[in-house]
Amino acid sequence: MGKFDQLTDEFLSALEFLTKRSADGGGIAALCGACVRVLPVQRAAILIHEREAGLQPWWATDPIATRVEAVQATAGQGPAVDAVAAGVPVLVADLAAIGARWPGFAGELNRVDAAGSMVAVPLRLGVVRFGVLDLYREQPGRPEPSVISAGLHIADLVIAQLVAGSTRSDHAATQWWDQPLTSRTIHQAAGMVIAQLGIDASDAYARLRAHAFAHGLSLAEVAQLVVGDRIRFDG
Structure with a gap:
């Protein structure tokens, strides 16, 4: 079994486990939780790209990620915004030292006491932009190439689950796409x-x-x- 096949099995197993434990059927919350279980990251968040409104946070695994995603939504700029626009992962080696790349995002981020590193992985299917999967590590530093490739693979699995959820007609499907x-x-x-x-x-x-x-x-x-x-x- 190849490493990506093993990663797929681990992700789907984690997703099934978290979905069964969830009182509301899992949905995007379970997707974020599964990412943290199978990747060398400590927190995760999913933002959905909405027409006119731009990127909107739909779920984050903890308060720190929640605050960072709120800052991106407020500033309208940041790694997730660039990732969905360019269609490639965007890395932040140190959230405490962003510099001048995103001045609005950096200014607001100082108020939420965020630290560590992150990578924003676009969620795309062809030309369709679903949003972004943000993955966080508690320590600063550029993630290894293996982490980026694993994140890209998990992003494809997340997209598959989002598509499957959006095409279902039963009540459980609303758990995937019900707006926060x-x-x-x-x-x-x-x-x-x-x-x-x-x-x-x-x-x-x-x-x-x-x-x-x-x-x-x-x-x-x-x-x-x-x-x-x-x-x-x-x-």
Whole structure:
């Protein structure tokens, strides 16, 4: 058995185990958990590419990854954004020393006390961009080529599971694609900004991100304020 065949078996076994243990059928949470079980990483996250809204975090394995993904969604820039645009993995050797590559992302990241390294692996099927699988290691440093190749293989397995989940018609399929509450709130807030200003969707999301960045808030926090009618954009 080749190493990728063995990795496939290990991933599918871990996914089945986590799905059976989950009260809600597993879904994307189980996918992230399986990644951590079979790869030499300590945390993982999946972001889904949504039209107009851009990348939205759908699940992360722990609070640190959750905070980093929230920063990427708010800044609209970062390794995951570049990975989905270019279709190739994007490496970050040290989250505490990003430099000038993503100034907005780096500035916000200083507030969440993130450390270690990460690699953003695109989730693509042909020309279809599903999103990104972000893999984190607690220690800084460039991941070995073997880790990158293993991550790419696992990303293909993740895509296969996402496609299988999206084509199912039973109730369990909703566990794969049901939007997180934060994502739904962001979309609702964007709709309210569109109604208030008469602008298109992409500009509405940009307004939300700009407000979040200017006030030191996350995109999800600004969305909650808009939906609660505590912030308006029409003066």
